Amino acid sequence: MRELQKIDFLLRCGRSRGNAVHLIRLKKLQLNMPTLESLLREERVFYPSEELIEKSNIKEFMEKRSIKDEDELRKKALEDVEWFWSEMAKEVGIEWFEEAEKVLEWNPPYVKWFIGAKYNIVHDALDKQMKLRKNKVAYIWEGEDGEVKKITYGELYREVNRLANALIELGIKKGDRVAIYLPMIPELPISMLACAKIGAVHIDVFSGFSPIALRERINDAGAKVLITADGFYRRGSVVRLKEDADRALEGAPSVEKVIVAKRVEFDVLMQEERDYWWDEATKDQPKECDTKIMDANDMLFILYTSGTTGKPKGVMHAHGGYAVGTAATLKYVMDLKEDDIYWCTADIGWITGHSYLVYAPLILGATSVIYCGAPDYPKPDRWWEIIEKYGVTLFYTAPTAIRMFMRFGEEWVEKHDLSSLRLLGSVGEPINPKAWYWYYKYVGKERCPIMDTWWQTETGHFLITPLPTTPLKPSSATKPFPGIEADVFDDNGNSLYGKNEGGYLVIKKPWPGMLIGVWRDPERYFKTYWEKFRNVYLSGDAARVDADGYFWIQGRLDDVLSVAGHRLGNSEIESALVSHPAVSEAAVVGKPHEVKGEAVIAFVILRKGYYPSEKLKEELREHVSKEIGKIARPDEVYFVSDLPKTRSGKIMRRLIRAKLIREKIGDISTLMNPEALILVEQAIEGK
Numbered sequence: 001m002r003e004l005q006k007i008d009f010l011l012r013c014g015r016s017r018g019n020a021v022h023l024i025r026l027k028k029l030q031l032n033m034p035t036l037e038s039l040l041r042e043e044r045v046f047y048p049s050e051e052l053i054e055k056s057n058i059k060e061f062m063e064k065r066s067i068k069d070e071d072e073l074r075k076k077a078l079e080d081v082e083w084f085w086s087e088m089a090k091e092v093g094i095e096w097f098e099e100a101e102k103v104l105e106w107n108p109p110y111v112k113w114f115i116g117a118k119y120n121i122v123h124d125a126l127d128k129q130m131k132l133r134k135n136k137v138a139y140i141w142e143g144e145d146g147e148v149k150k151i152t153y154g155e156l157y158r159e160v161n162r163l164a165n166a167l168i169e170l171g172i173k174k175g176d177r178v179a180i181y182l183p184m185i186p187e188l189p190i191s192m193l194a195c196a197k198i199g200a201v202h203i204d205v206f207s208g209f210s211p212i213a214l215r216e217r218i219n220d221a222g223a224k225v226l227i228t229a230d231g232f233y234r235r236g237s238v239v240r241l242k243e244d245a246d247r248a249l250e251g252a253p254s255v256e257k258v259i260v261a262k263r264v265e266f267d268v269l270m271q272e273e274r275d276y277w278w279d280e281a282t283k284d285q286p287k288e289c290d291t292k293i294m295d296a297n298d299m300l301f302i303l304y305t306s307g308t309t310g311k312p313k314g315v316m317h318a319h320g321g322y323a324v325g326t327a328a329t330l331k332y333v334m335d336l337k338e339d340d341i342y343w344c345t346a347d348i349g350w351i352t353g354h355s356y357l358v359y360a361p362l363i364l365g366a367t368s369v370i371y372c373g374a375p376d377y378p379k380p381d382r383w384w385e386i387i388e389k390y391g392v393t394l395f396y397t398a399p400t401a402i403r404m405f406m407r408f409g410e411e412w413v414e415k416h417d418l419s420s421l422r423l424l425g426s427v428g429e430p431i432n433p434k435a436w437y438w439y440y441k442y443v444g445k446e447r448c449p450i451m452d453t454w455w456q457t458e459t460g461h462f463l464i465t466p467l468p469t470t471p472l473k474p475s476s477a478t479k480p481f482p483g484i485e486a487d488v489f490d491d492n493g494n495s496l497y498g499k500n501e502g503g504y505l506v507i508k509k510p511w512p513g514m515l516i517g518v519w520r521d522p523e524r525y526f527k528t529y530w531e532k533f534r535n536v537y538l539s540g541d542a543a544r545v546d547a548d549g550y551f552w553i554q555g556r557l558d559d560v561l562s563v564a565g566h567r568l569g570n571s572e573i574e575s576a577l578v579s580h581p582a583v584s585e586a587a588v589v590g591k592p593h594e595v596k597g598e599a600v601i602a603f604v605i606l607r608k609g610y611y612p613s614e615k616l617k618e619e620l621r622e623h624v625s626k627e628i629g630k631i632a633r634p635d636e637v638y639f640v641s642d643l644p645k646t647r648s649g650k651i652m653r654r655l656i657r658a659k660l661i662r663e664k665i666g667d668i669s670t671l672m673n674p675e676a677l678i679l680v681e682q683a684i685e686g687k
């Protein structure tokens, strides 16, 4: 054991990096080191209102089947997952071209759902809606500059067909990959649906990614066509996207054709015979296009996500199961109904946007808001203004956004009438109690439950999440969705369910939206998710389950500190820090320490009205001691005005740690704000 600690220490001192450190850490867990400590407790329980429960979709579902409560529903669903998911498929109105012969085929590590069914997700998302909701608004789109477009299902259908026909004319066939590099403009969902309609595989690359990141993804996927835009507005200035796309294409020989949407209308360089303006490519195309009849298990898209190595993984999803899983969770968790105005603030370039801004809401025939711009532009109340303006009823966002708004102060929220809101959602990271209460109090006015939804790019849809009937414990994602068997394992695969001890979060049964593999890398698929606990899905997150069966997600396993033999989740210490009135955001990283193995180092952004001082530093260290225990007390606290984040808003602890221990920082293609890294460095150097 001591030997391993020594190796780990040397590795962290810079003798080796990244993956090796991660592997050694997992090794240590394998050797049965003390389990993860979970010292931060939250005791209060919040009950949803009677009215909300009575009118909820889930209540109706249970009543129809004489199921008395959600616990009985979970039990029944697990006893017969095939029954449960078939019921879900019916309830969300899935229309198969040909019915399945069998619901589930599980040949670990590969799963197939709705075997033998003929299907195309676009049939449910669009074609079907032509009969049901042709004139209903599918998307209310607002640009940062204030431009608004309302797009009906009928209009969306026609635009998708036109582009689908254009893609066919460019030679795109079933199974071909099309890369999409677009900002949050209507052309983005239109492009995804057009690809899916003709059986092509879309690969969205978030528009904030660099040319290098785009090129890497295009090359890995072997995309034949790229769809992009001239540019877009961000904080009032123009981002010249086409130039980035051109740079990416310098080293991406698989791309034969490029379609360019116009958003900003400035002069861009168009390469003859390769580049086509969207309008020209689509304007003379027919308004109808046959929807390709696919197998329910045919691939719908690849979405790249980061893993423990530098190279992103191409996570693959299929048409059938994914449609059922995403639509069912939106209907029963966010309680979506016909007249709701639903706003998911995620960028479509990430899984949350794919599942809950494109496919699920369209299958359910919802009206969704899409906002293309910075959340605090021109003023910090832009989002609240949008909620008021369109009467948003269901609002789904991320803790990082909530914390940012907390920093601006509640006066910006209070300027607006948010009484239309019925239900709130959270995703992306554990929502710390302080942010939870703020969200609950100032946005939801203590009326709206918060659905803290735990899931991943790989899972396709929510797996651990409250239902509108579930009593809420702030900061807990509560319980598994019916049909999902989640657990927490110790290193030997023993269940820690109900013991409130930290361990590996695992899923023991397949679910409909489960990834169907990693693009061209079956070995990585097996090793990442299925090797450690045979035939059980390893999420890569640490969690604990309390005596009531509530799940508390502690963050990624590779983001776990080892302090004097105690394992502490970085996010738990961060959560303790931000529960102090002076703190708006915090990042905690470990620094090699000769005695303790790792020392806790905190980087803190202060709220308005608080100023850095030695006294405050000491107060914060004391505060963490008090909240979690002496063991978590930060050795050092640095005050910074910004923290390095990914484009999706996650703090990049890896980069902070690299600066701290003077390691090479490695890949920064996902870093949104390089200047924050300089601030971190200056803080460390004491400048």
Ligand code: WTA
Binding pocket: 305, 350, 351, 352, 426, 427, 428, 429, 430, 431, 452, 453, 454, 455, 456, 457, 458, 477, 539, 540, 541, 553, 555, 556
């Ligand atoms: C984290 C985003 C705590 C988790 C949908 C997971 C969460 C990773 C939550 C996946 C939540 C997501 N509570 N942690 N409610 N939701 N996470 O692939 O660490 O971008 O493994 O998918 O985000 O991130 P991804």
